[in-house]
Amino acid sequence: MVVQNLIVGSESYTHSNWVYRDVNVGFSRLYYILDGEAYYEENGKRVRLKKNHLYLTPVRHPFTLTENPDDKLLHTFAHITTVPAVQHFVEMEVKSGTPLADGVALWRKYIYSGNLELMAYTVQFVLSCMDRELFKEASVPEKIRNYIDHYEGFDFNMVQLSRELGYSREYMTRSFYGAYRITPRQYFDQRKMDIALQKLRDGESVGETAEYLNYSSPYAFSKAFKRHFGLSPTKYILTLGESHGGF
Numbered sequence: 001m002v003v004q005n006l007i008v009g010s011e012s013y014t015h016s017n018w019v020y021r022d023v024n025v026g027f028s029r030l031y032y033i034l035d036g037e038a039y040y041e042e043n044g045k046r047v048r049l050k051k052n053h054l055y056l057t058p059v060r061h062p063f064t065l066t067e068n069p070d071d072k073l074l075h076t077f078a079h080i081t082t083v084p085a086v087q088h089f090v091e092m093e094v095k096s097g098t099p100l101a102d103g104v105a106l107w108r109k110y111i112y113s114g115n116l117e118l119m120a121y122t123v124q125f126v127l128s129c130m131d132r133e134l135f136k137e138a139s140v141p142e143k144i145r146n147y148i149d150h151y152e153g154f155d156f157n158m159v160q161l162s163r164e165l166g167y168s169r170e171y172m173t174r175s176f177y178g179a180y181r182i183t184p185r186q187y188f189d190q191r192k193m194d195i196a197l198q199k200l201r202d203g204e205s206v207g208e209t210a211e212y213l214n215y216s217s218p219y220a221f222s223k224a225f226k227r228h229f230g231l232s233p234t235k236y237i238l239t240l241g242e243s244h245g246g247f
Contacts, residue, residue, distance in 0.1 A: 001082045001127050006120040009078035011111050014038075018073065020065040027079050028086040030123065031055040032094070032104055036073035039066050039198075042089055046198055049073065054104070054130065056090040063089075076108050078123050092130055100129035140165075141179035144172055148188050154214040156188040193228045196221070197236075206233050 007027055013036070031049065038049045042063040049055060057063060059081075067073045094101050103126040110118050143165055148156075158169045161184065165172065176184050192213060199209040210221035225233045 001084060001086070001131060003080050003120050003124045003127065004083050005081045006116055006123060007079040007081070009076075009111055009116075009119050009123070011076040011108060012074070014067060014073045014075070017069075018065070018067050020063075022062045022064060024060060024062045026059050027081050028059055029055075029057045030078045030080060030126070032076040032107070034074040034076065036075070037068040037071040038073040040064070040089065041066075046195070047089075047091065048198075049075075050091075050093075052094050054090075054092045054094055054100075054126070056086055056127075056130070058087050058089055059085045061089075076104075076111060078107075078119070080123060082127070090130065090134070092133060098129075100126070100133060103129045139179070140167060140172065140175045144176050144184050145180070145187065148184065148191065151188075154192055154212075156185060158184065189224075189228065193225065196225060196233075197229075200233055200237050209233070 005027075011034075018038075032054050033049045033051050035051060040047045040049060040055065040057070040063060042061060092100070094104050103122065107119070107122040107126050110122050113119065144161070147161065147164065158172070162169050162172065167175075173183050176182070176187070180187065182190070196209050196213055199212060200206070204212070206222060207218045210218045213221065215221035215224070222232055225236070229236050231239065
């Protein structure tokens with residue numbers, strides 16, 4: 001992908017009341033996260049923006065960006081147009097010692113130069129590194145994790161996963177556990193509980209959250225939640241509110 005135009009670029013904390021709801025624009029946002037708590041939401045999926053990660057947003061896709069005002073987002077960012085245009089939300093960890101990490105370091109070094117052409121070159125280098133990372137051949141555990149991370153539903157089936165990726169269930173479980181010390185089912189359940197917790201923190205009821213995550217009943221959801229977190233949904237949220245000063 002080629003940078004056609006660099007609209008703006010900087011590194012800063014976000015401004016007051018940093019909230020964008022159902023944004024639909026003709027340019028992409030490239031973010032490198034340094035600190036803070038913020039969320040990206042598209043088509044009902046919500047992702048927390050993680051430290052030392054890059055994010056690239058698609059064009060002409062309605063999305064929402066919000067942050068915790070008590071833990072403001074510090075990030076390096078650029079608004080860009082590219083050829084071809086970005087069509088999918090991209091999340092990528094920046095690992096030290098890689099060309100991508102070098103590219104981000106250059107981008108941050110020249111962000112204050114005032115030279116848009118130089119900044120565009122460094123952003124282009126970052127995107128080129130991201131392209132190489134995206135299209136390199138992934139290992140079996142990486143393929144499984146990528147499949148789960150982008151899975152649309154909340155009912156996980158190893159038979160379906162086996163059919164989609166072309167490996168036996170036993171081999172996938174063994175290789176995934178060897179890489180991440182967790183089974184694919186446990187990883188899926190963990191991801192599902194992360195979504196459940198965020199729904200509850202956003203004010204949704206136990207019943208609404210259970211229905212969204214396709215549990216058979218609020219009781220079944222509460223039982224699964226307690227098994228994962230050690231407390232019922234109601235008690236956990238109360239405890240979380242106390243530990244964060246009512247956040």
